[in-house]
Amino acid sequence: MRLKKDLDLGRLRVHDQKRMENKTFVGFISLILLSSIHSQMSKTGLYEKMTLKVLTILLSKRRSFYISNERIIKPITKQQGEVFELFEIDILSLQKNPGF
Numbered sequence: 001m002r003l004k005k006d007l008d009l010g011r012l013r014v015h016d017q018k019r020m021e022n023k024t025f026v027g028f029i030s031l032i033l034l035s036s037i038h039s040q041m042s043k044t045g046l047y048e049k050m051t052l053k054v055l056t057i058l059l060s061k062r063r064s065f066y067i068s069n070e071r072i073i074k075p076i077t078k079q080q081g082e083v084f085e086l087f088e089i090d091i092l093s094l095q096k097n098p099g100f
Contacts, residue, residue: 044086055083 014020034052041047041055050058058080064073076084076091084091 040087046083046086058083 014023037055038052041052046055058077062074062076062080064071066072081091
């Protein structure tokens with residue numbers, strides 16, 4: 001895995017030590033999340049249906065909009081529903097509390 005490219009960390013050459021530490025920390029947290037997603041995809045056999053990149057594109061399509069101060073959520077597609085079930089995420093709680 002090409003971590004720098006896959007995690008989109010960009011350049012580590014910065015002018016400030018604190019910024020470098022911050023970027024490294026964000027990369028570390030991203031790696032933990034990516035590892036957890038990879039593990040779950042392996043356990044559930046999701047890699048047979050799609051790649052990690054396809055999964056992130058599929059889930060990035062989940063959107064909400066504000067119209068007249070009211071939040072409107074795009075409906076969950078069939079594929080997104082299948083992914084949520086495999087990851088053991090309650091779809092009804094997502095629709096009630098759409099912080100996702």
